[in-house]
Amino acid sequence: MVKMNVETREELASLIDHTNVRADATENDIERLCREAVSYGFRCAVVTPTNVRLAAELLEGTDVTVCSVVGFPAGVSTPRVKALEASEAVENGAGEVDMVMNIGAMK
Structure with a gap:
């Protein structure tokens, strides 16, 4: 088990990925997500x-x-499609990309 030395709320907040990946997320939802991320100091x-x-x-x-x-x-896109999706995300301002692996291919 990895031990983390987190002593303050701020340190804990800086480790959190605040997430809204709902397909029905509205512009207002994303604005709220970003406001909260800044307000709480999320990573x-x-x-x-x-x-x-x-x-x-x-x-x-x-x-x-x-x-x-x-x-x-689901992670079932081809690697080529995932690479294009990642490239476009970075072009649009993403500083990080989380890829969902194809679980069936890994069995």
């Missing part, structure tokens, strides 16, 4: 690829990183 705001640009605009000039999911939710 990043995780959004779907369609919301990366908005989140990047909202978080510009803050310490919160934008993270995009790739191959979400």
Whole structure:
């Protein structure tokens, strides 16, 4: 087990990925997610690829990183599609990408 030496709420918050990857997330939902991420000092705001640009605009000039999911939710996209999705996310302002692996292929 990995031991973490977290002594303050701020240190704990800086380890949290605040997430809204709902397919029905609205612009207001993403605005709230980003506001909360900044307010609490979370490490990043995780959004779907369609919301990366908005989140990047909202978080510009803050310490919160934008993270995009790739191959979400099932991970069954081909590697080529995942690479394109990741590349586009970075172009749109994502500083981090979380890829969902193809579990069936790993069995």
